[in-house]
Amino acid sequence: xxxxxxxxxxxxxxxxxxxxxxxxxxxxxxxxxxxVKFVMGEPTKGVVYLQLLTAxxxxxxxxLLFSMNS
Numbered sequence: 001x002x003x004x005x006x007x008x009x010x011x012x013x014x015x016x017x018x019x020x021x022x023x024x025x026x027x028x029x030x031x032x033x034x035x036v037k038f039v040m041g042e043p044t045k046g047v048v049y050l051q052l053l054t055a056x057x058x059x060x061x062x063x064l065l066f067s068m069n070s
Contacts, residue, residue, distance in 0.1 A: 003054065010057035013050055014064070022048060024065050027058075034058045 014036070018024075022038035025047075033053040040046040052058050 007054045007056040007060075010050075010052050010054055011060055014052075014057070014061055017048060017050065018064070022046070024061065024068065027061065027065070029058075034061070036061055 017038045020040070022040045024036060025039040026037040028035045028037070033051060034057075036050045036052060038048045038050065040048075052061060
C-alpha cells in the first residue's frame, strides 16, 4: 500500500498545480525520477518544479501532457 500512497501524493500535487492554472512546460528524466516544470502565464508569472519519484506518477504526467496537446 505504501507504493500507492506515494503515487497518490504525487498525483495530488500534479492535479493541484494544474487546478491553480499552471501548465506543463517540460519534463526532465534522470536516474532519480523526473523533474516536471510547471509554468503560469499572465498576469502572475511563476515557475514550479516538481520531482516525481514513482513510475506511475511519471506515466500520469506524460498522459496529461499528451492529452493537453491533442
